[in-house]
Amino acid sequence: MKKKDLFLFFFVPLLGFIVIFFFLSTINRTYIKNKVEELVREQLRATAEILQVNISHYLEEGFPSDEILRLYSGEENIYYMALLDDQKNILGWHSRFEGYLPLSQKDIEDKESWTIDSPAGRIFNIFTPFLVSNSKTYYIYLGYSLESLEEMTLYSRRNANILFGIITLTGIIFFLGIYQLQKHFRQKEKEAEAERVEKERYREVSAFTSGVAHEIKNPLNSLALLFELLAKKTPEEFKQEVSAGSREVQKISRIIDQFSATLKPLNLKKEKIPFKDLIADVRETVRKKNVDIRYEEEDEVVFFADKELLSQALVNLLQNALEATEKGHIEVRAKRLRKKALLSVEDTGWGMPPDELEHVFDPFFSGKKGGMGIGLYLTKRIIEAHEGKIGCESLVGKGTTFFIQMPGG
Amino acid sequence: MEYPIGSEKMKQKRSAILLMVCFFASLSSFGQKAEHFYNVDKEIRIEGKIQKIAMEPRYNDNSPFLIITLEEKDTKKIYSIEMSPAGFFERDFFQGESLAVTGSLTSSGETETNIIAREVQCRGETFILRDKHGFPSWRGGKGLNSRKGKRKGNRF
Numbered sequence: 001m002k003k004k005d006l007f008l009f010f011f012v013p014l015l016g017f018i019v020i021f022f023f024l025s026t027i028n029r030t031y032i033k034n035k036v037e038e039l040v041r042e043q044l045r046a047t048a049e050i051l052q053v054n055i056s057h058y059l060e061e062g063f064p065s066d067e068i069l070r071l072y073s074g075e076e077n078i079y080y081m082a083l084l085d086d087q088k089n090i091l092g093w094h095s096r097f098e099g100y101l102p103l104s105q106k107d108i109e110d111k112e113s114w115t116i117d118s119p120a121g122r123i124f125n126i127f128t129p130f131l132v133s134n135s136k137t138y139y140i141y142l143g144y145s146l147e148s149l150e151e152m153t154l155y156s157r158r159n160a161n162i163l164f165g166i167i168t169l170t171g172i173i174f175f176l177g178i179y180q181l182q183k184h185f186r187q188k189e190k191e192a193e194a195e196r197v198e199k200e201r202y203r204e205v206s207a208f209t210s211g212v213a214h215e216i217k218n219p220l221n222s223l224a225l226l227f228e229l230l231a232k233k234t235p236e237e238f239k240q241e242v243s244a245g246s247r248e249v250q251k252i253s254r255i256i257d258q259f260s261a262t263l264k265p266l267n268l269k270k271e272k273i274p275f276k277d278l279i280a281d282v283r284e285t286v287r288k289k290n291v292d293i294r295y296e297e298e299d300e301v302v303f304f305a306d307k308e309l310l311s312q313a314l315v316n317l318l319q320n321a322l323e324a325t326e327k328g329h330i331e332v333r334a335k336r337l338r339k340k341a342l343l344s345v346e347d348t349g350w351g352m353p354p355d356e357l358e359h360v361f362d363p364f365f366s367g368k369k370g371g372m373g374i375g376l377y378l379t380k381r382i383i384e385a386h387e388g389k390i391g392c393e394s395l396v397g398k399g400t401t402f403f404i405q406m407p408g409g
Numbered sequence: 410m411e412y413p414i415g416s417e418k419m420k421q422k423r424s425a426i427l428l429m430v431c432f433f434a435s436l437s438s439f440g441q442k443a444e445h446f447y448n449v450d451k452e453i454r455i456e457g458k459i460q461k462i463a464m465e466p467r468y469n470d471n472s473p474f475l476i477i478t479l480e481e482k483d484t485k486k487i488y489s490i491e492m493s494p495a496g497f498f499e500r501d502f503f504q505g506e507s508l509a510v511t512g513s514l515t516s517s518g519e520t521e522t523n524i525i526a527r528e529v530q531c532r533g534e535t536f537i538l539r540d541k542h543g544f545p546s547w548r549g550g551k552g553l554n555s556r557k558g559k560r561k562g563n564r565f
Contacts, residue, residue: 093446098468099491099525101446102542118544 010179017171025160033153041113044124044144052130052140055083059132065092077145079123084139093141103127103141115146122146206263213256213263220256224249258374262363266385268306275301275334275341282311286318290327293318298335301343303408305386313382316375317345317402323368324349324400343404352394360392444516447525447543451514455488455524457481459506464495472496479508491515491525493538497547506531513543 051072058068065083069092072081080101082093088108095101097120107114113126124144129137227246234242279295286293303310321330328348335342352360352367359365361380366373383390388406457479464473475492490510492498502508512526527539539545 090444090446095446097548098545099445099447100539100543100545102449102544103446104449106450116542118542119540119546119549120544 009182010175013178014171014175017175018168021164021167025164029156029160032156036149036152040146040149041124044126044142045113047144048126048128048140048142051142052128055140056130056132056138059138060134068092069094077147078142079120079145080141080143082141084141086137086139088139091138095143101141102143108141120145121150206265209263210260213260217253217256220249220253224253255372258372262374262378262381266306266309266381268309268385270304270306273303273305273307273310275303275343278303278307278311278314279332279334282314282318286315286322288322288325291322291325292329294329294331296331296333298333301334301336301341303341303386303406305406305408306382309382310386313379314345316379320375321345321347321349321400324351326350339407341406341408343406344401345404346399346401348399351396351398351400353396357392357394361390445523445525446515447513447527447539448515449513449542452511452527453514453524454509454511455479455481456507456509457488459502459504459508460487462502462504467491475502477502477508479510482507486522489523490529491523492529493526493545493547497538498536500531500534500536502531 055068058071059065069081069083072078073094079097080093080095082101082103083091085091088105090103093101100118102116102118102123102125107125108127112128113124116123116125124146126142126144127139129139131137224246227242227249231239231242231246276295276297283293283295318330318332325347326349330348331344331346333344333346356367360367361376362373363377364373365377380390383404383406386406388404390405391403392400393403394400459477460480461478463476463478465476467474472494475495475498477490477492479488479490480486481488488510490508490512509530510524510526511528512524515523515525525539525543527537527541527543529536529538537546
């Protein structure tokens, strides 16, 4: 997978997703915060107006400023409060914090309300004039805690963060899934392309080789007949040589037949085959003195396969095992594992060295003297045509085991 | 007039004094002088030597405040510096020590001027007692229950 693909299919969508969510979430939160702040300001203005009415009432009745302010000192949300005369001189004040009355001329010159930050949180400040019935102007200065608003904002931010976390995580999983899917798809695409090229090449080679085999086979048949005629008319002293020539021609013919069989495409005619029956038939065709073929089945194994081809594959395996075993036995085992059938053919023969084992399924490779190297190659093709797998383990002097995994079972 | 110790008259006098102290204490706890707050518009910085160290009750708090009498270096003017509740300081001040104070002027008497301290520098250490609006550091804040002796700057 290229870095560019990783970037395009994973990071870009994920990043885009996170940015969009973050952007929308911020806009939404800012909008709500502004609206709530607006509402709180309105409410605090209303509170100040109520206080003004009450205070003017007390002032008219002649209560001293300190006494009036004392009445409101228990208000939880009022952090500080001051009463000022028409010259903006402080007549009285109280604060929940020692000496804390952040009233500055700069603030009250041009604005009626403002907010300040304090270690106790944000404080909404309001400074408004009011008239008492004797037409005297007073000012009230109020510092109101915005703790509830801050708590709400904090709660909203925390929820947004949790939501952001969940969505980001979901996004990561989602886009990781897409990325993996895409990666898998690309891999499969590559494999399919490689397979297509290989099949094409194989078809070309097959067509060419079949043509060559056909062209050779005809003169070879004539040559075999000629050798037969020649054998009848040859004097006794040359008969041995003529017979040797005839054998060689037959050998060439056999090789060409096997070539043709190998190159022939495998057309599967599938049917239900109990493996027990198949192995019984095969055991009849391959036998050797002093070598016993044993069969062991854990569960009943049934294949949906081409009987002829599967028999041929088994014959090849057993033939190989028999040839490798001088004396002893061959174990054929079958068992089911979920939706798969596992088979093994184990001999107690001379085994194979690792370098030979590597090429055991290669065409025209054989460890045996005079072997064609077709049998195991064909077996592998038959097993793979049935969507199965074949593998091999071997130890020199101990024996060889072939493992087959087939669908069904 | 002198009364013998433990006599009834003595007890009556003591009770009267106690009542008066309570009355003035209650006045001082709420009805502070109108101008006795941290006025951000009246912030000054002075340097001088410590003349006297005392504890006095201030505001609503029962814990006494550390009050330092400072003689200004150049003008020799006497200032009464209101620092913080005594418990907030983990450091001792001594008579004759040099002190630089940034704070707000509150009221002036005939002999001394009152200052509420915001930042104090002594022997290379800086103590922040209030924020720029005058919020007291000993009141902590959100997640800051007590910021005892918050210092900044170089230490010698």
